[in-house]
Amino acid sequence: MPGLLLGDVFPNFEAETTCGRVKLHEYLGDSWGILFSHPRDYTPVCTTELGRVARLSGEFSKRGVKLIALSIDSLEDHCGWSKDILAYNCEKSECCKLPYPIIADSKRELAVALGMLDPDEKDKDGLPLTARCVFVIGTDKRLKLSLLYPATTGRSFDEILRVVDSLQLTAEKRVATPADWKPGECVMVPPNMPEEEAATLFPAGVFSKELPSGKKYLRYTPDPR
């Protein structure tokens, strides 16, 4: 069965996009990357999603994240549809073109290789469309996190920004982020880090909770950023 697992090197595919032919690893360079797919151009949920990503593109570039979209539609449709997305979602003055390329995977090669199809959504020839996938790719070109949503369910781009913040913080500092964490909130100290090391690494303080097991693993420290 196709699909990508955490830690897999993301395939360095070459594809036609609205910004010319792109080779993924070269396009990403030293940046983080997000490849996200949508089912079909000229459809409603996709328009709300790609517009939201356009509006958030400043937030992604602040974090050094390069975006690239994908569906099985043609370049021609991508270009025509982009005008709809911009007209509906953006102030004309700030966006006169979408701030990310869209891959035209019209032969479904990437969709199949990356396990992105949604069998419940078919085109007029009965072929499945792409689902709403998100792949977050680290600077080492490895898969760090993925989402697989069906065509019926638009994604939360606040959640995608939240996980990028967590992935980047935890790649840089030896901490992990708890359930429902947001930037600025306390983070967790790894359970295998000795107390003395934690005290040195986290001068703002390490706070541990008493637990029935008597084990001292539930240790917090303020967001070190």
Next chain:
Amino acid sequence: MPGLLLGDVFPNFEAETTCGRVKLHEYLGDSWGILFSHPRDYTPVCTTELGRVARLSGEFSKRGVKLIALSIDSLEDHCGWSKDILAYNCEKSECCKLPYPIIADSKRELAVALGMLDPDEKDKDGLPLTARCVFVIGTDKRLKLSLLYPATTGRSFDEILRVVDSLQLTAEKRVATPADWKPGECVMVPPNMPEEEAATLFPAGVFSKELPSGKKYLRYTPDPR
């Protein structure tokens, strides 16, 4: 490569859990299901996550969703650790035991079969731990949505409730939910539904947006629930 795609029937595995031996499809019955994995018992982020799920269990059962957790730890560890989760996360009066079973996948059989391992996190023998996976399973036992987060990044359970609301609404009514949708907000009318049919199905009204392409696919209607 292992892994599950949208629309795949979820394997009807049998496993040891903190509530006895469970066969997945029988455990789920006619309910929706969420199988979620965590890296390791007695670790900090996992304690915040499983506690949050315990606190939210009323929200999941209101929606007819059965929960089941999984890690590669032993039943003995699951039972000991459950006391820590409850002591830290719940009011004693409301939870005297975790409101969902935890699978002991100590041989990593399910973790491998379902593509749940995180190669960056290893136990003392160098074997990889489970990642933070979420599989949302429909009443037809098919995969509807999945998340794959690494050990460092705790999940957002508000997002998980949000997608359950969308999946259930869109399974019941012929609508889809836009980017960042929350229950009560407008939903989208499918692009292939004729205008007259939409008018009959959605008596609260269908509102469409003018777009440069002149196509009439961006149609909203109030949440029909």
